[in-house]
Amino acid sequence: MGIVFYLISAFAVGGALAAVLLKNLVHAALALTIAFFGLALLFLRLDAQFAGFAQILVYVGAVAILVVFAILLTKGSEVPKDGVFSKSWLAGLAISAGVFAVLAWAVLQAAPALPNEAAAPAITVNDIGNALMSRYVLPLEIVAVLLTAALLGAVIVAMHEKERAKQ
């Protein structure tokens, strides 16, 4: 593992830590963007160019902006006086530490069974497009329906209900 991997990993993990720990929600959203960007760089390092750039487009470009809009619409940028962590934060911290311990133990215990570490797979966007249009065409259609339904659902859920306000 090269030094680049450790640098990018530190970038991603540091961004995630800052996103969870920062008190101001706008700062947390910006740290979240850094974490998404670090994960996209990890994708690129794993020779998954399409997934890496899709990650940048979807997460850095859309989800992070959506989060910032939601924070501003709910006046979440003000830091509450009685703390940002819940009363049961110790239990949550213990559960997540336990989950990490189990996952890390399982990863380190498992024998390195996957042999293909030398050759980088030569996958072009052309191959991905062909696969999406042939073998994965049904999931693609289902995702299209899901995105349409989610778009309509999000608009309807967040829409202001004027009729109820009049009553």
Add this chain to the structure above:
Amino acid sequence: MTPLAAYLIVAALVFAIGLAGALTRRNAIMVLIGIELMLNAANLNLIAFWRYSPHPELLSGMMFAIFSIAVAAAEAAVGLGLVISIYRHAKTTDVEQMNRMKG
């Protein structure tokens, strides 16, 4: 440590951080941010397994990750819409104060 194990450890770390955020923060938007971090960690696992699999040209893990990104985007839109709707109704985004099911 093999490269695959290193990527899996990083993914486990990001997943644990996201889980801690979702479990300990009081703001509903921060809970959603924690869920997004967990989804991203799962994507990193999928891409790492795809890269070091015996047949990466079959594109299975890559397709899983791409569809997972699409579903996560839909989830984020609906989740944030729900948070805005609840804020308009209850004037708070604190999950500890959302303890009534009656409107």
